[in-house]
Amino acid sequence: MANNILSISNISKSYGSIQALKNVSFDVPAGSVFGVLGPNGSGKTTLLAILLNVLQANNGSYSWLGGLPPDEARRQIGSLLETPNFYHYMSGYDNLAISAAIKKRGANDRDRVLGKLGLLERKHSKFQTYSLGMKQRLAIAGALLGNPSVLVLDEPTNGLDPVGIAEIREMIRQLNAEGITIIMASHLLDEVEKVCTHVAILKRGDLLVSGPVDEVLSAEDEIEIKAADMQALQAAIASMPGIKIKSANGLLQITGTATPAQVNEYCSSRGITLSHLLLKKKSLESKFIELTN
Amino acid sequence: MKALLAIEWLKIKRYRTVWVLTSLFLGFILLFNILIATETLTLGGKGINILNSDYTFSGVWLNTTYWTKAFAGLIALMVIILTTNEYQYRTNRQNVIDGWQRSQFFHAKWLLVLVLGMVVTLFTFATGIIFGLLNGSSLSDAGTHIEKLFYLFILLLNYCGVALTLSFFLKRTGLAIVIFILYAYPLENILWGISLNPNYGNFGFFTPMESSAGLLMFPFPPAAKEALPKHMPSDSSYLAASLAYIAFYYLLGRWKLLKGDW
Numbered sequence: 001m002a003n004n005i006l007s008i009s010n011i012s013k014s015y016g017s018i019q020a021l022k023n024v025s026f027d028v029p030a031g032s033v034f035g036v037l038g039p040n041g042s043g044k045t046t047l048l049a050i051l052l053n054v055l056q057a058n059n060g061s062y063s064w065l066g067g068l069p070p071d072e073a074r075r076q077i078g079s080l081l082e083t084p085n086f087y088h089y090m091s092g093y094d095n096l097a098i099s100a101a102i103k104k105r106g107a108n109d110r111d112r113v114l115g116k117l118g119l120l121e122r123k124h125s126k127f128q129t130y131s132l133g134m135k136q137r138l139a140i141a142g143a144l145l146g147n148p149s150v151l152v153l154d155e156p157t158n159g160l161d162p163v164g165i166a167e168i169r170e171m172i173r174q175l176n177a178e179g180i181t182i183i184m185a186s187h188l189l190d191e192v193e194k195v196c197t198h199v200a201i202l203k204r205g206d207l208l209v210s211g212p213v214d215e216v217l218s219a220e221d222e223i224e225i226k227a228a229d230m231q232a233l234q235a236a237i238a239s240m241p242g243i244k245i246k247s248a249n250g251l252l253q254i255t256g257t258a259t260p261a262q263v264n265e266y267c268s269s270r271g272i273t274l275s276h277l278l279l280k281k282k283s284l285e286s287k288f289i290e291l292t293n
Numbered sequence: 294m295k296a297l298l299a300i301e302w303l304k305i306k307r308y309r310t311v312w313v314l315t316s317l318f319l320g321f322i323l324l325f326n327i328l329i330a331t332e333t334l335t336l337g338g339k340g341i342n343i344l345n346s347d348y349t350f351s352g353v354w355l356n357t358t359y360w361t362k363a364f365a366g367l368i369a370l371m372v373i374i375l376t377t378n379e380y381q382y383r384t385n386r387q388n389v390i391d392g393w394q395r396s397q398f399f400h401a402k403w404l405l406v407l408v409l410g411m412v413v414t415l416f417t418f419a420t421g422i423i424f425g426l427l428n429g430s431s432l433s434d435a436g437t438h439i440e441k442l443f444y445l446f447i448l449l450l451n452y453c454g455v456a457l458t459l460s461f462f463l464k465r466t467g468l469a470i471v472i473f474i475l476y477a478y479p480l481e482n483i484l485w486g487i488s489l490n491p492n493y494g495n496f497g498f499f500t501p502m503e504s505s506a507g508l509l510m511f512p513f514p515p516a517a518k519e520a521l522p523k524h525m526p527s528d529s530s531y532l533a534a535s536l537a538y539i540a541f542y543y544l545l546g547r548w549k550l551l552k553g554d555w
Contacts, residue, residue, distance in 0.1 A: 052390045055554045075392030085387035087378075089308050101300050102391040142391075 005030045005150055005181050006051070011060035013046055019205050020046045023060070026200050026210040028183055033176050035192040035213075036185040037284075038202035039292050044185040045082055047202070048154050052079055065150070075103045078143030079152040084135040088128040092119055092138045095127055099142045106146030113141040116171070132159035140168065144175075151175065154185045169195055193284040203292045216287065223254040223263055226276035236270040237263070251276065297401040298408065304375075305405075311371060318367040319416060325360045330424060345512040350430040351437050355512035357421040358441040361413060362448055362509045366477060368409055369456035373469045376402055376460035386555050399550045402457055403543065410449035418442055444508035444528070447535050451505040452477075454542035461546045477502055498526050504534035 006028040013021040021043045028034045038044050049055040051062055053070055064073035086095040093110055100107040114120045117137040122130070130138065136159045143151055156172075157165045172195050176182055186192050192199065193213070200210035209216055227233040234252060237245060240263070243256035254263060260279050267274055305311045328334035330348040337343045345356055379385040379398075388398050421442075425435060456473055463469040481500050488497020498507055508531045 049554075053395070054386045054389060056552075071392050071394045074390060079390045081386065081390055083383065085383040085390075087304060087308075087384055088382055089310075090304075091307075094303070094307060098300060098303050099387070099391045101296070101303060102388055102393050104392070 003030050004028060005066075006062065006064055006183070008047075008051070008062045009060055011047065011050060011057045011062065013043070013050060013055065013057050013205075021050075021057070021202075022205045022207075024202070024205075024207045025060075026207065028181065029198065030181055031176070031179060032197045033172060033182045033184065033195050035196035035199040036183065036202065037187065037189065037192060037199055037288060039187060041204070042202040042292075043205045044187075044202055045154055048079075048081055048152060048183075048185055052077075052081055052152065054081065075105070076148055077150045077152055078145065078148035080139045080143045080156060081152070081154050084139035086127045086135070086138065086142075089126060091124045091126055092130070092141075093123040095138070096142055096145060100145055103146060109146050113144045114138075116144065117141040133161060133164055136160055137164070140171075149180060151180055151182045152184075153182065155187075156184060157186070157188060157191060165191065189283075189285045189288050199284070201288060201291055208291045213284070221255070221282060222280040223258070223260050224251045224276060224278040224280060225254065225263060225267070225274050226251050227267070227272050227274050229272070233267065233272055233274075236267060236272055240266050294400075294404060297397060298404050301401050301405045308375075310374060314367055314371045314374075318364055318371075318413075321364045321367075322357075322361050322417070323420065325363070326357055326420060326424060329356065329360070330428070343513060345514045347512075347514070348424040349428045350425040350432075350434040352512065353421045353425045353428075353430075354438040354441040357417050357424065358445040358509050359512050361417045361445055362506065365413075365449055365452050366474075368413060368449065369452045369473060369477075370470060372402075372406060372409070372453045372456040373460050373473060374466060375405070376457055377464060377466040377469050380460075380464040381466060389555065395550050395555075396547070399547055403546075406450060406453040406457060409453060410446050413449055414442055414446040417445060440528075441509060444505075444532070447532065447539070448505035448509060450539050451535050451542075452502060454539050455501060458542045458546050458549075461549050495524075495526065498531070499534045501538050504531055504538060507531040508535065 004027040008027070009025050010023045011021055011025070012019070012023055024043070024047060036044050036047065046055060050057045051064075052074060064070065065076065068076070086092075087098070090098075092114065096110045096113070097107060100110065106113075111120065111123075114123050117140055119134060119137055119141060122134065127135070127138070136156070140153070140156060143153065153172075157168050160168060169191060172182055172184070176195075184192065184196065196213055198210070198212050199216055201208045201216075225233065225237070230250070230252070234245070234247070237243075237252065237254070240258060243254050243258050246253045246255075258266075260277055264274060264277055325334070326348070329344050329346055332342065332346050335342040335344055345352055347353070348356060379388075385398055389395060393401075422432075422435065426432070455476075456469075459469045459473055463472065481502055484500045485497040485503055488495055497503060507526060508528060510525075
């Protein structure tokens with residue numbers, strides 16, 4: 001457990017008769033980019049809000065950074081939850097001074113983070129004069145104050161243009177390469193797939209699956225095979241353990257635990273030469289749609 | 294404590310609304326005291342002025358604390374604006390996300406109320422000293438009715454406590470202001486009026502805000518004291534009720550903020 005920066009155990013939350021989270025448990029390994037995915041209303045933001053003490057769980061527990069007191073842990077975590085929350089009558093620079101004072105670190109780091117997010121020229125403008133994208137950038141800058149070891153980002157690309165989205169994606173990769181653990185909630189699956197090492201998928205409060213992205217998706221990889229004698233191929237491969245076979249478009253489609261090498265060897269050992277062998281990796285999006293529908 | 298106040302200061306020092314309301318409040322207090330002391334403003338007829346223009350040390354604290362009380366609602370409104378803003382812009386959440394305990398947010402607001410109470414009381418004290426000296430009194434007489442300054446401080450804590458508690462529960466600026474004004478003026482006056490009926494006892498003297506307002510009664514000149522009700526509660530009973538209400542607001546607000554969702 002020492003390698004987990006966050007452990008969540010059986011967290012449940014209800015709003016009246018609506019069960020927003022049902023016994024959700026998973027661990028976030030140190031150094032990962034952990035995507036919390038789910039359609040709107042699946043409980044992503046509720047879960048993050050509980051972990052940041054904004055909402056209170058009905059049941060369950062969580063532990064940050066090896067069991068640090070929650071408020072001390074939050075000071076070491078940079079967080080953006082739901083919307084940028086700042087004093088509208090104050091400048092971006094002065095707003096970050098409040099965050100830094102509460103965190104007890106980062107007051108001298110304001111220029112660096114504002115520069116990193118492209119807000120240095122507008123640092124003395126009032127928050128209420130910022131565009132939606134600038135507000136989002138300021139919130140990310142606030143999360144980066146004082147070089148936190150963990151970042152919690154709830155829909156970090158909200159309100160950003162395509163260039164901004166690409167910049168944030170690159171920044172997440174860069175920060176992760178520097179050793180920062182990132183927990184990111186999003187419904188933009190393409191974005192998540194590009195940067196996440198681990199995922200947890202929620203649907204209506206249920207945790208459907210969690211783990212390394214490769215593991216979550218690998219069981220669903222599909223292998224396409226073809227041979228000159230398709231009848232002989234089908235008869236031979238049917239006896240291979242741990243797979244399912246489907247016939248389509250003149251090909252056999254195999255799902256299960258077998259790797260392409262194992263399929264090739266199995267067919268070869270039965271005197272069948274494959275004329276087509278293709279591994280079709282399942283995208284996170286198709287896996288997500290399959291799980292959540 | 295110092296750190297909490299330093300952060301509250303960061304929040305308000307660039308908030309123009311705070312400084313406009315503070316200037317209005319202090320300006321009104323000064324203006325009324327000047328107008329009454331110089332008898333520019335009078336009330337009554339046939340040569341009788343029921344506004345007490347005794348601004349020597351024998352009457353200055355009765356006058357200055359009463360007129361500060363008369364405008365104390367503005368300070369309570371400021372507390373409502375500062376607190377409900379946090380909910381409106383979700384900065385209360387951000388403070389906790391950044392590492393405050395919920396109780397630190399709660400105590401920061403109460404500390405702000407304490408400081409506001411002290412600043413206003415000190416301003417009233419300075420005003421009284423200046424008026425007293427300008428009216429030819431000796432500083433050695435400044436102790437007459439000086440307990441009224443302490444009562445003013447308690448009244449400010451009580452009024453701001455009501456404002457703070459309403460803000461924690463209602464969370465919306467407009468709604469909290471309307472409820473505060475409706476309660477502070479018509480509703481408490483109605484309750485006070487009902488209480489004058491002997492069948493209902495004297496509860497109207499001890500309604501939430503009246504319990505402190507009774508400590509700073511209208512400073513009638515000696516000739517007009519007949520206008521006061523015959524059986525007024527003692528200062529100590531008013532004080533005990535006020536302190537009980539302040540403690541109740543503290544506990545109620547703490548319960549609200551520590552439990553439940555933000």
